[in-house]
Amino acid sequence: xxxxxxxxxxxxxxxxxxxxxxxxxxxxxxxxxxxxxxxxxxxxxxxxxxxxxxxxxxxxxxxxxxxxxxxxxxxxxxxxxxxxxxxxxxxxxxxxxxxxxxxxxxxxxxxxxxxxxxxxxxxxxxxxxxxxxxxxxxxxxxxxxxxxxxxxxxxxxxxxxxxxxxxxxxxxxxxxxxxxxxxxxxxxxxxxxxxxxxxxxxxxxxxxxxxxxxxxxxxxxxxxxxxxxxxxxxxxxxxxxxxxxxxxxxxxxxxxxxxxxxxxxxxxxxxxxxxxxxxxxxxxxxxxxxxxxxxxxxxxxxxxxxxxxxxxxxxxxxxxxxxxxxxxxxxxxxxxxxxxxxxxxxxxxxxxxxxxxxx
Amino acid sequence: xxxxxxxxxxxxxxxxxxxxxxxxxxxxxxxxxxxxxxxxxxxxxxxxxxxxxxxxxxxxxxxxxxxxxxxxxxxxxxxxxxxxxxxxxxxxxxxxxxxxxxxxxxxxxxxxxxxxxxxxxxxxxxxxxxxxxxxxxxxxxxxxxxxxxxxxxxxxxxxxxxxxxxxxxxxxxxxxxxxxxxxxxxxxxxxxxxxxxxxxxxxxxxxxxxxxxxxxxxxxxxxxxxxxxxxxxxxxxxxxxxxxxxxxxxxxxxxxxxxxxxxxxxxxxxxxxxxxxxxxxxxxxxxxxxxxxxxxxxxxxxxxxxxxxxxxxxxxxxxxxxxxxxxxxxxxxxx
Ligand SMILES: Cc1ncc(C[n+]2csc(CCOP(=O)(O)OP(=O)(O)O)c2C)c(N)n1
Ligand SMILES: [Mg+2]
Numbered sequence: 001x002x003x004x005x006x007x008x009x010x011x012x013x014x015x016x017x018x019x020x021x022x023x024x025x026x027x028x029x030x031x032x033x034x035x036x037x038x039x040x041x042x043x044x045x046x047x048x049x050x051x052x053x054x055x056x057x058x059x060x061x062x063x064x065x066x067x068x069x070x071x072x073x074x075x076x077x078x079x080x081x082x083x084x085x086x087x088x089x090x091x092x093x094x095x096x097x098x099x100x101x102x103x104x105x106x107x108x109x110x111x112x113x114x115x116x117x118x119x120x121x122x123x124x125x126x127x128x129x130x131x132x133x134x135x136x137x138x139x140x141x142x143x144x145x146x147x148x149x150x151x152x153x154x155x156x157x158x159x160x161x162x163x164x165x166x167x168x169x170x171x172x173x174x175x176x177x178x179x180x181x182x183x184x185x186x187x188x189x190x191x192x193x194x195x196x197x198x199x200x201x202x203x204x205x206x207x208x209x210x211x212x213x214x215x216x217x218x219x220x221x222x223x224x225x226x227x228x229x230x231x232x233x234x235x236x237x238x239x240x241x242x243x244x245x246x247x248x249x250x251x252x253x254x255x256x257x258x259x260x261x262x263x264x265x266x267x268x269x270x271x272x273x274x275x276x277x278x279x280x281x282x283x284x285x286x287x288x289x290x291x292x293x294x295x296x297x298x299x300x301x302x303x304x305x306x307x308x309x310x311x312x313x314x315x316x317x318x319x320x321x322x323x324x325x326x327x328x329x330x331x332x333x334x335x336x337x338x339x340x341x342x343x344x345x346x347x348x349x350x351x352x353x354x355x356x357x358x359x
Numbered sequence: 360x361x362x363x364x365x366x367x368x369x370x371x372x373x374x375x376x377x378x379x380x381x382x383x384x385x386x387x388x389x390x391x392x393x394x395x396x397x398x399x400x401x402x403x404x405x406x407x408x409x410x411x412x413x414x415x416x417x418x419x420x421x422x423x424x425x426x427x428x429x430x431x432x433x434x435x436x437x438x439x440x441x442x443x444x445x446x447x448x449x450x451x452x453x454x455x456x457x458x459x460x461x462x463x464x465x466x467x468x469x470x471x472x473x474x475x476x477x478x479x480x481x482x483x484x485x486x487x488x489x490x491x492x493x494x495x496x497x498x499x500x501x502x503x504x505x506x507x508x509x510x511x512x513x514x515x516x517x518x519x520x521x522x523x524x525x526x527x528x529x530x531x532x533x534x535x536x537x538x539x540x541x542x543x544x545x546x547x548x549x550x551x552x553x554x555x556x557x558x559x560x561x562x563x564x565x566x567x568x569x570x571x572x573x574x575x576x577x578x579x580x581x582x583x584x585x586x587x588x589x590x591x592x593x594x595x596x597x598x599x600x601x602x603x604x605x606x607x608x609x610x611x612x613x614x615x616x617x618x619x620x621x622x623x624x625x626x627x628x629x630x631x632x633x634x635x636x637x638x639x640x641x642x643x644x645x646x647x648x649x650x651x652x653x654x655x656x657x658x659x660x661x662x663x664x665x666x667x668x669x670x671x672x673x674x675x676x677x678x679x680x681x682x683x684x685x686x687x688x689x690x691x692x693x694x
Contacts, residue, residue, distance in 0.1 A: 109674075193398075194403065196424050196426075200426065262406070324673075330666045
């Protein structure tokens with residue numbers, strides 16, 4: 001059991017990696033797996049930012065600082081659950097079977113990055129959602145389907161702290177309460193919505209407390225703390241799968257990056273705040289805890305980071321080597337069948353972009 | 360062109376985003392009812408820096424970072440405008456404007472009509488729009504035609520720094536609600552002289568950017584630049600093209616459009632948005648009904664394909680290029 005209240009942040013790991021509550025012996029393997037994913041995603045993220053800087057990727061939304069909460073989401077979702085992401089969920093998507101090269105392809109401006117592998121749990125997941133908050137009501141729709149079909153599955157939807165200002169957020173909590181939907185709303189409260197700090201989004205003490213007005217459970221968790229996030233999501237998803245209703249989880253984190261590669265956070269954020277946030281960051285914190293408990297060491301770390309480097313480099317090579325999509329793709333997926341009314345346009349597009357030759 | 364509105368002694372060089380910024384500064388200084396609101400516009404100065412310095416100059420009472428909610432921004436603006444404030448709201452990208460539709464269609468555009476003039480809604484919604492900057496999904500839309508059909512809502516699209524300044528000042532002064540769409544691809548294209556205190560520009564006139572006799576090229580927004588380039592190419596081939604910047608989609612300046620066709624007899628309409636249901640259709644219909652006997656060739660439309668603007672790997676292939684404009688113009692001459 002763990003404390004679940006909207007006003008106190010559930011934490012397992014102190015910032016120096018000391019355990020508030022040590023895990024049982026059967027728990028370490030999962031934490032080590034989680035750590036591996038977090039370290040991998042951190043490397044991936046860093047290289048993705050570099051790819052953008054060298055013109056090989058478009059605007060990219062870094063997930064620096066979100067590794068624990070997004071990894072926990074991926075670790076706790078069952079393959080037949082549903083995931084409805086926003087756009088900082090790289091680790092969750094990866095654990096749902098989206099390939100790293102596809103994540104790059106997405107940020108490289110190519111819709112094929114949204115075409116998740118047919119054999120991955122992600123195959124029914126919704127794609128990234130850019131118009132803020134609009135994924136939330138959709139997730140309620142997915143949850144309605146799961147409930148009507150008596151599936152014993154859960155739907156996990158993510159959003160940022162800024163998104164909680166949209167009507168979509170409140171509409172979703174409301175219907176989730178009224179209809180007892182198997183829906184978990186996970187807010188990545190990274191304290192910023194581009195330049196706007198959390199206190200300018202809402203005057204309520206916490207975001208988690210907004211669940212109360214909707215008649216659902218809500219609580220706050222340390223989003224920089226993998227074991228705490230696993231506690232929270234295990235509990236919430238299990239309840240949802242068993243028909244016990246929706247839950248709002250506010251994961252407290254910090255956006256350690258600029259908003260995206262198009263942003264310069266030094267315009268609106270104090271360096272000292274960022275520095276302080278780094279002291280709580282999730283990857284080093286879990287590593288220290290694992291090392292302290294004797295479940296990880298320097299050699300393992302070195303070997304794993306080398307592995308990550310190779311895996312990420314391979315993904316980048318594969319991304320860069322992928323030939324561009326034919327321009328006709330812009331029309332070919334719009335309708336189930338290309339309407340005859342579009343045939344002439346399609347022919348013109350093909351003629352212009354392949355010079356009449358088929359690529 | 361604009362020279363009649365410019366006083367060269369006060370003109371200073373600016374790009375389009377600087378012209379937006381200058382117009383906002385000057386409008387706020389001139390009228391303390393003018394307030395500015397939106398996401399990331401105060402402390403950050405806007406993601407394109409269009410509102411930079413306003414918070415420092417006018418304070419957070421008049422320069423408001425709102426919570427992240429577009430429906431809220433629109434509703435706040437409607438409420439403020441009915442009570443005498445002059446809100447100028449920024450929607451960060453046109454792709455995020457759709458949550459404002461209910462407020463714009465059901466309220467802003469018809470407040471005056473519904474109350475038989477007792478209340479009005481002098482608000483401006485500014486939004487960067489259009490493709491070509493390698494932006495993320497949903498950041499490259501050109502859905503001006505959706506808005507141009509809303510009776511009571513003015514739709515204004517500048518295509519140069521001077522027209523940006525003059526039209527935005529006019530939009531803020533205008534007693535009607537105005538959607539002011541800024542073609543972000545050309546935000547920083549060139550610095551050109553802008554007369555800060557020149558006359559405001561009319562909100563219901565096309566601008567004739569280049570006079571010609573053989574064919575009329577009709578466009579707006581960022582596409583004006585491909586269109587001007589096409590006119591240059593045509594000139595090299597001995598073809599004289601007139602270039603019309605529509606600039607105000609609603610209300611539409613039918614006189615200038617009919618006059619240009621009366622002169623050239625040939626029309627090529629260019630826009631980035633899909634052709635189907637695009638605003639070019641309204642212009643073509645105007646020419647068909649009011650200038651038919653002057654037309655010497657079918658009206659050509661050069662537009663984006665009938666699909667959402669593709670994510671950026673394919674966006675260039677979707678946007679009309681100069682080659683397609685030139686080819687269409689030549690078709691009208693060979694007809
Ligand atoms: C409807 C909508 N409005 C505005 C934007 C532009 N925008 C992109 S991200 C963002 C801030 C989002 O903040 P938050 O919800 O806290 O998520 P975070 O990026 O911090 O993870 C804004 C305003 C958008 N994408 N969609
Ligand atoms: Mg945030």
